[in-house]
Amino acid sequence: MSENQVSSTATTQPTAKRLADYLPPDYLVPELALSFRLQPEATRVTAVSKITRNGEHSRPLVLDGEQQTIQQVLVNGNDVAFEQAEGKLVINNVPSEFELTVVTAISPAANSSLEGLYMSDGAYCTQCEAEGFRRITFFPDRPDVLTCYQVRIEAPKEFPFLLSNGNKVEEGSLADGWHYACWQDPFPKPCYLFALVAGDFDLLEDSFTTKTQRDVKLQVFVDKGNLNKAHHAMASLKKAMAWDESRFDLEYDLDIYMIVAVDFFNMGAMENKGLNVFNTKYVLADEQTATDDDFHGIESVIGHEYFHNWTGNRVTCRDWFQLSLKEGLTVFRDQEFSSDVGSRAVNRIHAIKVMKNHQFAEDAGPMSHPIRPEEVIEMNNFYTVTVYDKGAEVIRMMHTLLGEQGFQAGMKLYFERHDGQAVTCDDFVQAMQDASGKDLTQFRRWYSQAGTPELTVSDSFDAAKGIYRLDVKQLTPQRANEAAKLPVHIPFSVELLDTEGNSLVNQLLEVTEAEQSFEFSVAGVPVPSLLQDFSAPVKLHYQYSTAQLLVLMGFASSEVARWEASVSLFSQAVWQNVVRLQQHQPMSLDSSVIDAFRAVLLHESQDHALSAEMLKFPTANSLIEQLDSVDLDALFSARDFVMDTIADGCEDELLARYRDLTSQDNPASRSFKNAILLLLARSADGNEALIQAQFDSAVGMTDSLAALSAAVAGDASCRDELLQQFGTQWQDTPLVMDKWFMLQASVSDDDVINRLTALQQHPAFSFNNPNRVRSLLGAFASVNLPQFHRADGSGYQFLTDVIKKLNSLNPQVAARIMTPLIQFGKFDAQRQALIKGCLQQLIDLPELSRDVYEKASKALAV
Template sequence: MSQNVNQPASKRLADYRPPAFLIPELSLAFKLQPTATEVTAISHVVRNGDHHEPLVLDGEALELLSAKVNGEAVEVTQLPGKLQVATALDDFELTLVTRINPQDNSTLEGLYMSDGAYCTQCEAEGFRRITYFLDRPDVLAKYSVRIEAPQAFKYLLSNGNNIDSGALENGWHYACWQDPFPKPCYLFALVAGDMDLLEDSFHTCSGRDVKLQVFVDKGNLHKAHHAMASLKKAMAWDESRFDLEYDLDIYMIVAVDFFNMGAMENKGLNIFNTKYVLADVESATDDDFHGIESVIGHEYFHNWTGDRVTCRDWFQLSLKEGLTVFRDQEFSSDVGSRPVNRIHAIKVIKNQQFAEDAGPMSHPIRPEEVIQMNNFYTVTVYNKGAEVIRMMHTLLGESGFQAGMKLYFARHDGQAVTCDDFVQAMQDASGKDLTQFRRWYAQAGTPEVTVHDSFDAETGIYRLQLRQQTAQRLGEQSKLPLHIPFSVELLDPQGQSLVNQVLDFTQAEQTFEFSGLKSKVIPSLLQDFSAPVRLSYDFSIEQLLVLMAHARSEVARWEASVTLFSHAVWRNVERLQQQQSMVLDSRVIDAFRGVILSESLDHALAAEILKMPSASTLIEQASQVDLDKLLCARDYVLEAIATGCEDEALVRYRELHGVDNAGSRAFANALLSLLARGTDGHESLLERQFTLAANMTEALGALSAAVEGNADCRDTLLATFEQRWNQTPLVMDKWFSLQATINEAEVLDRITELQQHPAFSMSNPNRVRSLIGAFAALNIAQFHRADGAGYRFMTDIIKKLNSSNPQIAARIVTPLIQFGKLDPVRQLLIKQCLHELLALPELSKDLFEKVSKALKD
């Protein structure tokens, strides 16, 4: 294997040591200039324990102007990424003055400029690009911040409460902020710019009035109201569900267009990607509105689960992220549709997290080793972490879980702690032994639960035999049995519910008996996805039809539909491999026809059922994939269902089109996508919905159906959409993504040409994700084309991004490193590309970690 000469070292959880020094107070002063911002940092430094180690601070891309200890110049040694301060004092004041260049900071970490405004992103290790500091989450300080800038930068914002502001000479002004709560430096934030401001207030349960502010780019104020409403809804929910009240006098959200992440929970000053703030009915879909509500809630909920109690070290990231994802999922479920929100969460786990578990970046939700921390902001840490919290909630119940939360805050408010501290609080408050359950934090991989059942007609006993196994990867220790809450419903052949129970599955093999039954039952297994495991059970079509129609859980009905569709596809893959013609059991078509015709089924749930499993979903169901035959079989089954249900879908669509609620719009759009794949194609329907659309959900639904169905009107509709929205970046992101997913050989030429579009910028993460990222992640057929052109294209893009924004390069490389299920020829083509990346002389740590692990896997 080719090697990069500068292989970065790994950090290990086992090597954690408390900081040699603490910094309980930090005063920062900024004189903002685009290419020469001056930062004065005055730290109160305290030696932590009895030792004689030097003070060694982290720093990158900094120009040191001066260094003083207690007002006197001090000797310092500058090392790669470090600054060593020569002092034997145990308690002192350190004053450092540095100069930085925000304008040329293309990494979008530390302090940088976004469309003429200053903003920061310090998580995970961006603060070291602002000043030399102990850039680690277990060093908590109280911050005082003074910002000076020209008055053209109208708003000067930082964490905490505003304590002073005023005018200065030469057309400058200043603002001073003070945060009364100790925080790690990754939660520091600064924003300076001239923006539109939406203001409101929230009356807390204790009677305080909190000022709420949402800052957006000029001209976008009308798109900030949903974000404000979502914030107030989240604040009220956290009080009522978790008894948690906001603690500062002001809460601010700032939307910026250049941002590597979705949003950031900096104490009192959340910086958001515009994607999760700006929305109105004309330019945003129902899914956009839902996403904004969810992410606003997520960042607000971090105020307690992440800010007030934070991580001891970055290996504990799931302590705050898994817990807060669980909280935002519960928020969305309490204020919206619980089944649909649960389905969305399950899709992320099955489509993305299972793929991560099966790939070279597989890791536990509490990783043991890391090269670049940015690479561990993953669906494993976030979403599987949330599933682990959800299992804990299932085991303890709502009251036991809430008791654990209260004990957790009582013990650890104002501290940087570990995942073990959280689990211990849950165990102590509930009395539930969670010793075995802790293995979920330490073991990587997706457990597979194999189920066999039997019925003894003489005794009336039905038996479920469960076996759990987690694959052991090279170099890993053998996996121990996990504590799996396994939810089961048993139905009789007519669909009557007989048993609904959560089983404590704790052994490698375990048998559960159910007595008093009159006939063999139909099992609904792992209901509501009660644990993040792969389920192996040989469902018959008859069983799946009963579950689709009668399972008490709406999520289980959806799961049955996914299984029914998937089985049909895989059976046809087998037929193609045996050189037989493809067929589809008419009962499968009848089942989906029943969904279309149902008058009782929730419209949003019906829409989810009709969004047939994607190619990515199907790939994750197998250990090895004949990709060409899989894509062919999926298209066949999808088109057979669309053709078989065409008449009913057309009638139902006409009933639903124009009904003004999100569920009905989703159902209508799902029907339109089916119709676009039918024998007629229904071009007139596509054109009519697009032309007469009353909102973005309808317009984009028609455009998406035209792209997916390869309609003749596709390019005309795309051109019309571009003419209407070419000045609105977030809407253009949707347009870029749709073009990137077109399944035709010329799509690479199309994407190359689109990179020259005035609305596209390779320096903007949103644009890169929408066009380049969407191609690699969603256009399975063309990304994995047999000649390797898709891989070659992505490699060239990643080379460019490696030097400008390595964090984004490492994010979009993921589809390129998850090649283990592909045929040998495709694997070889991908490995050739990865070797090229590994040989880059200036390969970033972000990419090195992912690429090197992929080639070792």
Template structure:
């Protein structure tokens, strides 16, 4: 296997040079774009060290220091750096490079997608545009002049405010942009193309009018209105909740089809994956509308938590991402059902982040070492990072937390800082010691809490004892006891007890005593998922039924049901003949009969996923786990058939609405459909919903149900769906994904054939994720087939993606490298494919780092 040299957090040093201003002139051309970069540079301190700039995948044309053009003998050039020695204390450095945007399939730096030029510079893409100190602690003021053909590229966009534009000879034109706020180069952005433009404005609390512009591909203007509404909601919410006002004269969003990420928060010019901008009533699901709003909010919130205050180095990535995910989750909770929003967040942590913690790429939210920075845009950094911020909010309270945010900006506006700086601001503003809490930043793995209790009827006291355990992780890191906030609610069957509160677990073992408890209670632990930990407490079915009915916190009611389901799924894995008790069906009948809103009911009825269960079981037998979930699901469907039918029919309507009640009604209706699909009459029911659906949520639910249950109507509805939506890129992504999730023994043959489909391109990250990713991540039955056909299919696609787009390859390899979660037979089959990958010529750093961690 190829050797590599990681970078370590402990080796961080302040740069030897600072760059205060950057003046870019970019003359766009498909294969010979010329970039002239004029920088004002000065030494940091007194020294004679050389200036070493990062740069790759481009041709150096010339170098000038002040007005002197350097000869090749006056600098050193290799594949990744340009080094210049004997420099004065202050100087103007001019570097001219030539790049080939069309050949840039990695979609990092400047690339051309279809008829649009676009950039993606986070984390280290700017070095593909020009030679630079490509690190986040080098912050400069940018002025960017873009030159291109006026007919083909009428819109020339970059960061900041537009300061000049004009026509040139030969039908060329230029636009110059100036960003007055110092920023790191990863926030640089450029887009050039011909778009439809949606315009609007927002008046800030101080009375400034900000121009809002949203650019989309021709013909998509009507699908961009929801994104614009979401942006204005985000701007207002940030003012109301955090007193944060937008700072430029214009805010722009551009939607592109070819993009490695969801979106990018470049200062004043956000570049978005089209799937998180375009949505209309016919082609978008309820989840699509929710996700567009959430991602728009996330990138807008970065203007302060990421742009105005940024990361000192990439090890601090969670400084901006964990905090901003927390902020966008709070925003979504305010816009929608707070409980349902929280449940969605928790499912991701339990199903995917816990698996990451247990796998070969386990790392803290602030990693200690990095080889390829793109590999650390992870669920740990984002989702667990958000949970760490949420715990801080829980410990401090809302007022003290916001005071900490205020102090953070007062201290660090315009700076590149560390996670320690953030925690210090929180600690100082609240006068709270967070020194033990800081271990959450440096410690990997998922803590486990073992809880025992004791009730004394004579003294009417109840004791809870909680023990922290910190399992060893792949990085062999020393573990410390953490400060873990634990929300507790004590429940009795007569619902006549109102005790609990927030417990602070800080030691290996601690005991809390509750007095005046006249009946033994059932503890609802980790209310609202107050910490990202696993919980071990011996609940029996009666306990869980008490919680499902009587817990005052809706999250606790949902969580009790998930524990009930999970317990029986674990038993069924080992004994498929287990007789299931009627209590399960009775508990869910109570859910259906409750007065809770339908969105919450829908969540209560959904069983834990394969991934959630796999994270909770040692040495998973994939086939046995799939079968166990299916047995429990069929049992529930059979016992509650009449209730599911009645509920389903009561929620069928010819009218379409997008309010919260309508969204909840669709969610519950389609959960009922999911259960009924296991019983007689399913084919007709699903086909009827497909044919009568007046919205994408219901239509997609029908074809997904047909796929997951391998119904007779599957082929017909898929053909008709493709006929209706061919040419609509985002909807066809859904079609490819449903094909990949088909629960049929021929699914690998099906998706292999789709690789040559006219609308499939492995060069398109969305399309690759839709087909290859959906199969590897969501078709647990056949991805883990005993004949290893699923693993072999993924190996073949990863070999292609390694050469085309290493970032996408690195994300899609995840289901293979987490092989240690599975039984020995599956482990060996997965390792065979990983070993083959490790022997590839020209293996990318992205894959190499993950393969090394997995196979060592």
């Protein structure tokens, strides 16, 4: 049984680690010299550490280590007695200062978990966050032990590039066709930021001159034959470096910055100091193989990992409960980067979608946790949308409350106080408070309270006094075994418009009490635009009329508010038809709803990217999060009906607008055009000739994939033929095949499970590759909701069987794709029972990973 597995018996269930139990490390490691002799089955790792006792005590030295064979342990050059058990190496009676040498052997080739040192398509690479370093050598694997690293890598010359953190200080040849390279990182870092890569790559080189006129060498390493797909990543990196200097006054600090793209990677990317390891998905792109969304995603993730150099590397986390300290802050920074260099409204909409489609579900499910969790069983399970994206929203609220100037002053003070330290979320908030003078005492509750606050707003108008009043109540739902939730500090952005669309009031309110009222002097009853730009990550309850939503869609000064109004209009239409179905009445759609979306099509001056977002109707996931209890079958039918009816009612305008947009070659217009094509595919005649024509004439992946997506969404008769053509054309291009697998997973017919089972034998698919698993199998559960939620439970069983296979192969991926299986609280009793039966199958596995155990056990305990 490996250290990551637990017996299913009650006596060996893993225990949770608690934030309240944090203690400083007993020993510090100011210096570490690592030497690697790389071989696939038996890599020798020699770790020589300078260790000092932290405070006055006589406790033993305890080091973390998994999946290693110990060959030698020396203290000050002498053999020493030690104990090894349950992932720990224990040495008693050590001096207050000493040199520790540990020699171990590991097998990168056998490491399918992709944590620690492993092989990816013949190259060596590492992934150490959160707790992967313990699979490389025995070490205090915790983020508050900061160490200066020297690294020597030895390998056969068939691996010409030997890379690690920092600056290269030496290289040369060895006997028997081997060579070596030595690296030194001058900045102390936690072991989770250690990186090593050895392989044969194509290399793209460039440079960047910093604001203090230092030349930094930039290198992007990609698999052979992919050099032409690395240029956008390099351009994105240079753009991010310039932006961080201009917006945050932060300059890069090493002589070299390296990015390596690998295909086998559990995450999107990793910010290892000076040597970022990336999933190929977020590096490789050209117009033939990548969509406009891919280009944007690469720019965003390249920026995110670069921005970590300061917010995560130079200042890091004291413990893993503080993960949002670096991730929430850096997501906010990458969102601002994308907004400053692109469309601020569209980027904000994308962030809101993540919150409403995914984070709200997490808050309402069994894995609900604050952005600073109180306890964890498996840290990998807490790389969540709550920690990242809700964490970013909390940072954004601080920015809203303090303003750009106050926020930047807080950032400057944060770095002055804590550069080179491992700190807490409280340290960050304190710097913001001290620099701005704004009392953030109550605001800190966002870090410690789980769940989504709900704002219920009612209004009234006193015509005699000309006073319009908003009454606001806030409540965060209390779950079983939770303390009562206290009011949080909510920035509440409000615009009031008259019925002609003129702005009367545009103001930021601060909601701090359980109940508050706000009054405004206006001449008549206004139309309120509430929670503009999603000024806080809360659920808003206000009974908008159709007439009010039409005003907001057309005239709100915030483009995001116009989009929000379109979402509300569509959602109301869906829920009205759900009620009709439940009452055995025929479904219908008011003509004013169709007219509203027709107006989006006819709007001549509106940003095409915004118009596209208004036609990308709310997903079923988003709609599910709007109610406490959901009739899934009625929801799926009602949503399809509303989309189909809008498509039929606007078909002439859709066709005209589509033809007009075909001559406009830019990402915004392509997005608008392809949103229209998806609707045309849903219309009564299906417009298959149009879909086929776009597929045949497409000159880039954006239009090609959009046509294929329309064929799948519209269940076109040409669907399988186009899928076959596309798969044959791109069968040797893994990232494109991921798109193909995802479309196969979204096919909405009753044979889709057989389709997915057969595709697991496709030459391009591998259970060992997280990208392939997420695209084919994860996508089925997260995107194809009508088939996943089949009433007979076969969709649940299919995913459960996949998780069983991945449990021992790659527990981290297994746990991540099982999320749709644990969020069942809003469904009918029959579906809940079927899901619980599947979760019990997982609990009963003889060797269950901590990753899967934590999610399954918490779901069953609800």
